[in-house]
Structure formats: structure tokens, C-alpha cells
Amino acid sequence: MADQLPRRYTDLADWYYLLTAPEEYAEEAEFYWRAIADASDGAPRTLLELGSGGGANASHYKHNVAPTLTDLSPQMLALSQTINPECEHIQGDMRALRLNRTFDAVFVHDAICYMTTESDLRRAMQTAFEHCRPGGVALFAPDDTRENFADTTDHGGHDGEGRALRYLQWSSDPDPLDGTYLYEFVYVLHEDGQPTRTVYEGHDCGLFSRAHWLRLLKEVGFNPSALPFEHSEVPPGSLEVFVGVKPSGGRSSSKRCGASNRLAVRAELPRAAPTSACLWYFRFKFCKFLWRIEQRLRNSRWHNRRKNHHGDERRILRLIDVMMRQAVQT
Numbered sequence: 001m002a003d004q005l006p007r008r009y010t011d012l013a014d015w016y017y018l019l020t021a022p023e024e025y026a027e028e029a030e031f032y033w034r035a036i037a038d039a040s041d042g043a044p045r046t047l048l049e050l051g052s053g054g055g056a057n058a059s060h061y062k063h064n065v066a067p068t069l070t071d072l073s074p075q076m077l078a079l080s081q082t083i084n085p086e087c088e089h090i091q092g093d094m095r096a097l098r099l100n101r102t103f104d105a106v107f108v109h110d111a112i113c114y115m116t117t118e119s120d121l122r123r124a125m126q127t128a129f130e131h132c133r134p135g136g137v138a139l140f141a142p143d144d145t146r147e148n149f150a151d152t153t154d155h156g157g158h159d160g161e162g163r164a165l166r167y168l169q170w171s172s173d174p175d176p177l178d179g180t181y182l183y184e185f186v187y188v189l190h191e192d193g194q195p196t197r198t199v200y201e202g203h204d205c206g207l208f209s210r211a212h213w214l215r216l217l218k219e220v221g222f223n224p225s226a227l228p229f230e231h232s233e234v235p236p237g238s239l240e241v242f243v244g245v246k247p248s249g250g251r252s253s254s255k256r257c258g259a260s261n262r263l264a265v266r267a268e269l270p271r272a273a274p275t276s277a278c279l280w281y282f283r284f285k286f287c288k289f290l291w292r293i294e295q296r297l298r299n300s301r302w303h304n305r306r307k308n309h310h311g312d313e314r315r316i317l318r319l320i321d322v323m324m325r326q327a328v329q330t
């Protein structure tokens, strides 16, 4: 993760609810809560959220469970306190936080995207593991995985009391092999009686394959699975969340229950094969060839917005991504 938090979480934090309004999170918060409850061995009563930001999800799921909300940014915690005054708020880095107590569930929403290296992602998973009680559940909801990533553009914003914000957003993957993508924003900030100003910022976000997610979760000790994300505004099958159940006894326990778990797909861990220099050379050439095709497709005129993608084109891009990852990882 970059050492400095993006401005939207620091000096611009008091604009945050005009960027994304807490009311808009009801449906997804309900999905996350259901997924956690279905994977649990009993009704969860305590929950720790890592990177809880403005507390938008928490403002909905708190009616089911008592949340402890943690974030690296004091400004975002202060903002969350305005809508979740009854919740415990604690400042901490999800890679290092240790509260010396356990919870029935740990939830990490889009904040997990700020883990840009495998080492950071593993540390965040380890934090979740340390804070889960035996039999407890951790749920991770990254914005994207390597398989479903596509360049997108978006815009939006809201009006407030005497001020308004509008934004433009792009996400792109300048180097498909480096495990990150770039999230760029332009904010237009309008305040009564003040000159309107614009701010640009780019966020580096982590992009990991499904197999990578499942392998790391297993390595830290969870029984991992992937679950399709369901939301009325998201095409079915286009996004996944990751669930880790902490074994209640030995590390290898696989006790699972609930409808979500029946849907869940088990981890398949890639095996390393011995490779010769020649094989590596051809693999490198093959990757380069796939990368060229991908760049052509992405730069073509009809590949502007994710919602306009033709189904076949998306499937080809996804296949190329998966083939490239496999060629590199094997």
C-alpha cells in the first residue's frame, strides 16, 4: 500500500458522503450480512470491520450485530461516528492491528483493495484470522479480481447543504502483470460563496486472481471459499467475495454449513512444475503475444465501458487474463 492515504480519506474526508452516500449501501450490506450468517456455526453477535471508512455498510448491518469499526484514517473514523455513534471505533492499520480479543466475524469490504502486494494482503488476512474466534467467519469483498477486471469509467456525486461534489472516475490496468490497477478520480468541489475547485488523485489498488486469494486464505489458516456476489445492479457471475472459516479444532477442520457454503467453490492450488530455460522462453513469448491481443482489444473503439461490453469480448479478455496468469504462475 502507498504510505500516504488518498486525500478523499484525509483532508477531503468531510466531502466523502457527497461522493458516495451511506443510504446506497443497504442492498450490499444485506448480502454481506447474509453471507457471513450463512457461513457461521451460530448467529454472529460480534463483528470486527477492518478499513470501515465512513461506516456506510455498518450503518445497515449494525441492526443485526454489534460492530467494532477500525480504520487507518482518524478523519474517516470521525465521519463514521456521525452516523454510527453507538458503535466502537478504533484507529488501526489492518496489516498490524491486534486488539487481543476475538469476534464471531471479521469483515473487510473495499478497503482490502489498498493491499497492493501479496505480503500486505497476507498480513490483512492474518489480522482477520487472529481476531476470529474458532469457528468464526471472515468475509473479504474486493472490488475486483484479476479474472473480472475490466477498464471502466463512471461519474456521479451529490448535493449537500451549501456544497456539492461531482466526480469522474476511470479504472485501468496499465501493466497487467504487476498485480495492481489504477483508480483515477477528478473531484469538482463546489461551495457557496467560494470559487469552485477541482482535485485529481490516483489510487493504486491490488489485483489478485481467485486462485491467489484462495491460496493465501488457506495459508493463514482459514478454510477458504469463493462466493458469487449478488446485487440488483451487478450482472450475475461478474463479481466474487471470499469467505474464510476459522477451523474450530485443528487447522484442517472443514466444518461448513449454510446455503452459501454449498454454492462456494473450493480452492484449487496450483502446483509448481520443474521448468527448463527453453520452456520459460516460450512461456515469455506466449505471454507477450497474449498481452498484445489484450491491449488491442482494450484499446479498440467499442471497448469503452464495462456495461457496453459484448459478452463474447468480455469472455475473451477474461480467458486471456487467466491464461497469462497461469503461464506466469506455473
Ligand SMILES: C[S@@+](CC[C@H](N)C(=O)[O-])C[C@H]1O[C@@H](n2cnc3c(N)ncnc32)[C@H](O)[C@@H]1O
Pocket: 001, 005, 009, 025, 050, 051, 052, 053, 054, 055, 056, 057, 058, 070, 071, 072, 073, 076, 092, 093, 094, 095, 109, 110, 111, 114
Ligand atoms: C472506501 S473506504 C471504505 C468504506 C467502507 N467500506 C464503508 O462501508 O463505508 C476505504 C477505507 O480504507 C481505509 N484504509 C486504507 N488502507 C488501510 C489500512 N492499511 N488499514 C486500515 N484501513 C485502511 C481508508 O482509510 C478508507 O477509509
